[in-house]
């Protein structure tokens with residue numbers, strides 16, 4: 001297992017790389033070089049650390065969920081990324097990348113969004129820095145995440161509906177890349193997960209790994225050791241990578257929980273790592289959901305943030321290296337877990353995070369007596385309409 005990845009070419013083993021139009025190669029090279037310089041600058045690192053603490057609210061707590069633990073027989077800690085400003089882990093990445101954009105003198109920001117959390121986190125940091133912001137969002141997601149669309153507009157962003165393909169996250173990424181090919185001279189693309197062409201998977205992981213670093217520190221203070229297991233949901237894979245990466249060199253068992261879709265509809269297929277196969281998609285080689293001809297297949301999940309047919313290349317590497325166990329939780333079990341956590345702890349989790357909780361609830365006996373950490377990637381306010389059955393999927 002190597003924490004030195006990706007290599008010089010942007011590969012995690014056989015995954016990752018850079019599969020993009022000619023016009024983007026230069027800008028990706030520039031981004032890679034700027035990120036290296038950025039990481040070497042004490043001045044920007046100090047400023048980012050200050051924003052993470054005083055603007056975003058880090059460190060987020062590591063909370064012992066007493067009543068949930070009593071119910072399950074598993075001692076459960078929750079890493080409270082739901083308490084981060086704007087309500088999810090996304091801000092760790094957008095704060096880092098907006099400072100990187102400023103470092104590179106880019107005046108315009110574009111982003112893609114699924115559930116709208118990354119769009120809100122991007123619009124937020126653009127307001128903070130006074131930069132123009134354009135967010136691409138699938139029309140289906142716009143319909144099911146109306147509150148986040150309103151938030152982005154209030155923050156001064158332009159939300160562009162994407163009506164191609166399945167009108168969800170993957171189509172929004174395509175549109176953002178199309179914009180960037182034309183605009184990269186003055187525009188930075190704040191990509192929202194550990195996906196896309198090199199160096200994005202590395203940049204986003206570096207900005208998210210603070211989740212796992214804090215967790216190790218906090219858990220050691222409370223328990224004097226490392227956890228028996230760590231769980232995180234996996235869409236593109238950024239909250240999981242941020243949690244897992246600092247654990248990669250330890251022997252703590254890590255579980256990435258993907259969306260299983262509707263239990264009565266086996267064709268939903270969001271389980272990229274357990275049902276997919278390697279291929280090239282949106283700039284990188286990774287596991288993806290494809291047919292025999294390499295065509296990407298439609299996926300479905302109750303949570304817009306997990307509705308993505310591929311996954312970050314580092315997860316594909318961890319899977320093949322047997323470092324992380326990838327499992328799934330279906331829509332119904334995630335909704336039930338959301339209800340359980342809300343009723344027992346007074347914490348309304350995002351439907352994405354509910355998949356990680358749901359997997360543990362479905363497998364309580366396996367982890368009986370263990371002390372574990374679940375990364376609670378976000379809060380559920382954005383999902384109220386779906387949870388209450390008011391929004392049709």
Ligand SMILES: *Cc1c(COP(=O)(O)O)cnc(C)c1O
Pocket residue numbers: 088089090115117118192193194233234235236237238239240305306350352353377378379
């Ligand atoms: C966006 C989002 C996810 C999925 O994205 P990852 O890159 O896999 O982390 C999970 N949880 C929440 C709350 C989100 O907003």
